[in-house]
Amino acid sequence: MTKTCLTFSDLTLGYNSHPAIHHLDGTIHRGSLTAVVGANGSGKSTLMKGIVGVLKPMAGTVVRAPGVRAAYLPQQSELDRSFPARVVDLVSLGLWPRRGLLGRYTREDRDSVSQALMAVGLGGFEKRPIDTLSGGQLQRTLFARVLLQDADLILLDEPFNAVDTKTVGDLIALIKRWHGEERTIMVVVHDLDLVRQNFPETLLLARQPIAWGETKETLRPENLLRARRFHEAWEENAPWCEPDDHKHGGHAHDHGHDHHHGSGPRAA
Numbered sequence: 667m668t669k670t671c672l673t674f675s676d677l678t679l680g681y682n683s684h685p686a687i688h689h690l691d692g693t694i695h696r697g698s699l700t701a702v703v704g705a706n707g708s709g710k711s712t713l714m715k716g717i718v719g720v721l722k723p724m725a726g727t728v729v730r731a732p733g734v735r736a737a738y739l740p741q742q743s744e745l746d747r748s749f750p751a752r753v754v755d756l757v758s759l760g761l762w763p764r765r766g767l768l769g770r771y772t773r774e775d776r777d778s779v780s781q782a783l784m785a786v787g788l789g790g791f792e793k794r795p796i797d798t799l800s801g802g803q804l805q806r807t808l809f810a811r812v813l814l815q816d817a818d819l820i821l822l823d824e825p826f827n828a829v830d831t832k833t834v835g836d837l838i839a840l841i842k843r844w845h846g847e848e849r850t851i852m853v854v855v856h857d858l859d860l861v862r863q864n865f866p867e868t869l870l871l872a873r874q875p876i877a878w879g880e881t882k883e884t885l886r887p888e889n890l891l892r893a894r895r896f897h898e899a900w901e902e903n904a905p906w907c908e909p910d911d912h913k914h915g916g917h918a919h920d921h922g923h924d925h926h927h928g929s930g931p932r933a934a
């Protein structure tokens with residue numbers, strides 16, 4: 667029987683009383699590899715923040731199965747690179763769950779940091795200040811930190827942004843390694859060809875789920891068109907949507923309903 671890692675129940679997330687993503691129902695199975703796609707502003711990062719708990723739901727719930735430990739990689743733009751830290755400091759943060767904030771790092775810890783850096787192709791980079799790294803090197807460093815975190819659930823927000831083709835290939839290989847280790851992985855991705863080639867499952871968002879399930883089905887032209895229409899019809903200042911009585915059966919549904927959003931989206 668497939669086990670559940672995450673359960674969304676009528677989940678609505680947003681900022682200052684304005685929903686950014688709403689009415690999400692369904693489950694993420696343990697060991698699954700899911701791409702989260704959608705236009706700019708469609709709610710992808712918001713969903714990641716909701717799952718990891720940085721953002722509290724405005725309504726509904728997101729529930730993690732007991733004992734599931736999460737690692738979250740925000741968008742690079744959210745990272746303060748001017749902070750005077752070396753690569754080893756940034757990667758060692760991945761040991762927090764085991765060592766605590768003030769715990770001493772052992773020789774074994776230092777070895778695991780070096781091994782993680784080797785695994786991402788940055789062997790010997792320990793002492794480099796992080797503000798001297800290229801975008802691709804920084805992303806590799808952040809993947810090394812995720813490696814050390816040894817998490818069951820890995821959430822990556824646009825990890826392929828501003829990195830070269832070789833780095834994308836290496837990062838995809840790491841993601842596949844984690845997938846092979848039966849970790850649960852969700853990745854925000856913009857490049858749909860990359861998604862088609864590497865991600866078995868996809869969630870297509872346009873402030874609400876448009877389609878969710880097998881990648882080939884989710885990324886069918888009619889779904890992409892519907893996502894675009896929903897997105898274009900959305901007005902930033904749409905009022906809080908009225909609660910309604912619909913419920914969804916969970917995973918792999920097609921969420922094409924019409925709500926009362928004032929001047930919000932209308933079904934295609």
Ligand SMILES: Nc1ncnc2c1ncn2[C@@H]1O[C@H](COP(=O)(O)OP(=O)(O)OP(=O)(O)O)[C@@H](O)[C@H]1O
Nearest residue numbers: 681682686704705706707708709710711712713902
């Ligand atoms: N901190 C915030 N305060 C207010 N509104 C926000 C905040 N963060 C995001 N939003 C709004 O929520 C909506 C969804 O944003 P989100 O960042 O989740 O989109 P996204 O799909 O990740 O976009 P992108 O592809 O550009 O990263 C947008 O309208 C955005 O302006």
